[in-house]
């Protein structure tokens with residue numbers, strides 16, 4: 063092995079990213095002799111204070127930490143999430159769901175959706191949602207955990223995630239991390255110290271004068287990007303051309319309206335608005351492009367769209383879509399907002415923290431910091447951002463809306479290369495391609511392409527091996543099984559109460 067084992071890890075920042083990293087490192091490495099993991103955070107600076115919706119991968123992270131799911135749901139005031147409902151995105155008055163899990167049943171060795179496309183070509187229209195247990199349960203306000211012991215049931219394939227209070231999650235993980243040896247220091251980093259020759263970070267100086275030294279630094283300092291951006295000067299890859307939204311105004315409100323286990327995204331004239339029901343409140347926010355709408359108007363639209371009474375003053379945030387060119391430079395790894403940000407349209411930010419931590423654990427360095435690990439980390443991280451970017455751009459690019467300058471700009475965008483290829487493939491043959499284990503599955507790409515009104519120009523020839531009557535019969539059977547299964551599921555409120563939550 064080149065180099066010596068790392069003995070001192072310093073995490074700068076105690077938002078969701080910092081405490082997720084601390085909890086994971088504490089769980090996996092906390093028992094290693096002579097290893098110190100220290101987290102520095104400043105209550106005076108505070109955290110970004112938003113971030114509520116997640117994707118199913120978070121279940122693996124919580125399991126890796128050994129968290130009890132019912133306790134986690136109670137502690138973070140979480141609700142369940144079966145997908146995202148998009149309202150007014152394709153055109154005004156239209157809605158569709160991007161569900162977790164998958165559609166229907168694959169038949170004759172090919173994807174289910176080819177049979178659905180063929181049936182549609184034959185004039186048998188039925189909504190794609192009707193073939194997704196997650197979409198149908200979401201609309202009905204139902205929830206139950208997947209039943210893997212029933213392989214034939216659609217419940218075996220139910221995908222789910224959570225909607226929670228990210229600040230509570232950070233506090234919960236803090237207890238978990240501290241119980242596994244992570245040491246927390248309250249203080250503001252006022253200076254970052256570097257080796258004069260190599261430029262490696264050697265320590266950080268706190269406002270009280272203390273110097274905290276380390277060998278590996280995790281920059282979890284949020285949009286400030288104190289170590290990676292400000293100190294090491296790693297440039298930012300700016301994607302605002304494709305994703306022009308650069309502001310958000312967030313405001314929680316009291317519970318009111320429906321309580322479906324879905325995140326709702328409603329398109330607005332220059333952006334979109336989220337609505338995320340938790341156990342104790344609804345999270346709301348308006349993500350918008352400042353080139354097309356001003357702050358007062360954006361705030362007015364948000365207030366107008368609230369179901370309940372506002373619970374706080376508006377929290378205003380600024381960002382640029384994109385990421386640091388390299389997420390790992392010298393002995394600094396950025397996790398969370400310090401590494402980059404893509405608008406929360408598909409709830410990917412907390413996932414990017416999680417995947418960064420998993421990648422770091424796989425490629426964990428020694429004091430030699432060899433370029434192989436660093437290079438691989440950076441390639442994989444940049445690819446992940448790029449894949450998510452393309453998926454987000456699809457939502458805007460494929461809209462039929464032309465009722466505002468913002469939507470006309472989005473419709474006229476030249477899609478990035480990967481997205482252009484995916485669109486061309488679907489438009490010519492109905493095929494959905496997923497590259498190199500990218501985060502979003504075929505179900506996700508299909509749901510948004512169909513939901514946004516992208517027309518498939520055909521279907522797989524094998525789908526024609528079932529005659530029309532058999533195709534229609536099988537599709538009706540699948541819809542019927544999903545409908546009756548949803549009918550037997552408890553409501554989300556019943557499920558939460560039965561498992562110890564409000």
Ligand code: FAD
Nearest residue numbers: 075076077078079109110113115251284398399406411412
């Ligand atoms: P922060 O929360 O900003 O934490 C930064 C930490 O660094 C704080 O503890 C701060 O005190 C500390 N710090 C900074 N400077 C110093 C210093 N000099 N000295 C000491 N400490 C310092 N994610 C999702 O997954 N789903 C969502 O639905 C979602 N919605 C979002 C909506 C918006 C509008 C935004 C902006 C983000 C959203 N996110 C969402 C992202 C999510 O909130 C963040 O990715 C996540 O909370 C991680 O933030 P962070 O820990 O990187 O940064």
